[in-house]
Amino acid sequence: MRLSEKRLLAQGGSVCRQTAIAKAAVKPLGMLKEVRKFALTCLLAPMLAAGPLAAHDIITTNLTYSRDISRIFARRCLSCHGAGSSVPLTSYQETRPWAVDIKEQVLSRSMPPWGAVKGFGNLLIDHALTQEEIIIITAWVVGGAPQGDPALLPKEQPAAPAPPMPPLRDAVTIATRTTLREPLTALGLRPVPDKPVTSARIVAQLPDGRIQPLVWLYRFDPKWNRVFRFREPVQLPPGTIVESSEPLRFALETMEATSSRATTLSRAR
Numbered sequence: 001m002r003l004s005e006k007r008l009l010a011q012g013g014s015v016c017r018q019t020a021i022a023k024a025a026v027k028p029l030g031m032l033k034e035v036r037k038f039a040l041t042c043l044l045a046p047m048l049a050a051g052p053l054a055a056h057d058i059i060t061t062n063l064t065y066s067r068d069i070s071r072i073f074a075r076r077c078l079s080c081h082g083a084g085s086s087v088p089l090t091s092y093q094e095t096r097p098w099a100v101d102i103k104e105q106v107l108s109r110s111m112p113p114w115g116a117v118k119g120f121g122n123l124l125i126d127h128a129l130t131q132e133e134i135i136i137i138t139a140w141v142v143g144g145a146p147q148g149d150p151a152l153l154p155k156e157q158p159a160a161p162a163p164p165m166p167p168l169r170d171a172v173t174i175a176t177r178t179t180l181r182e183p184l185t186a187l188g189l190r191p192v193p194d195k196p197v198t199s200a201r202i203v204a205q206l207p208d209g210r211i212q213p214l215v216w217l218y219r220f221d222p223k224w225n226r227v228f229r230f231r232e233p234v235q236l237p238p239g240t241i242v243e244s245s246e247p248l249r250f251a252l253e254t255m256e257a258t259s260s261r262a263t264t265l266s267r268a269r
Contacts, residue, residue: 059144068148117216122232173250178243180238
């Protein structure tokens with residue numbers, strides 16, 4: 001018996017051994033066809049024994065839409081992607097066709113469109129996905145995006161109305177960098193760029209040398225016109241340097257009743 005035939009027998013296993021022996025006497029010209037048949041039989045045998053082939057992605061994760069993803073979407077996404085929106089994500093049937101796009105969007109932190117780096121500054125409302133939520137969504141998509149048991153979907157409950165936020169107004173508008181000449185209690189920060197911001201860190205350097213992180217803008221779009229409110233008032237004494245790491249106009253916000261007019265400062269040193 002030829003060496004090539006011995007290798008085929010060793011690789012084929014018990015399922016295909018008899019087929020190889022029966023074909024050992026064929027002419028060299030017909031050997032190629034027999035080898036192809038042999039290889040195809042050995043390849044398909046385990047799959048045929050396991051049952052019919054699946055007509056969808058192979059599922060390799062225990063994460064499911066019903067138990068895991070739907071709850072993240074309810075917290076982070078449905079305010080913009082609810083029923084009637086251009087891309088609704090209120091059910092598995094609506095979400096599944098967008099699974100790969102959703103993964104790419106959350107990995108790039110383009111969705112939800114928060115526009116700031118999570119954890120930099122003490123912001124009151126943070127719509128950005130946590131790192132854990134990004135990992136869960138990504139692993140679900142890579143693992144085949146299974147639906148899971150619909151009985152595990154969150155029960156619909158009427159959302160409690162959010163308490164009204166006190167109105168704020170621009171106290172100081174800054175062009176990249178300034179030194180405050182008067183004390184200021186900052187309650188928020190409103191970027192006013194004239195083009196999208198790729199990345200810009202805004203900090204306050206206090207007179208005693210301490211650095212107070214305010215907001216780190218990341219892929220911020222001017223059309224959002226968003227105010228980043230601080231969780232606690234930020235006290236900025238005279239002599240505080242407020243600056244952005246990149247050229248940028250932004251406004252420090254205060255209570256509407258505490259200031260009658262806004263001041264514009266530009267690169268005061």
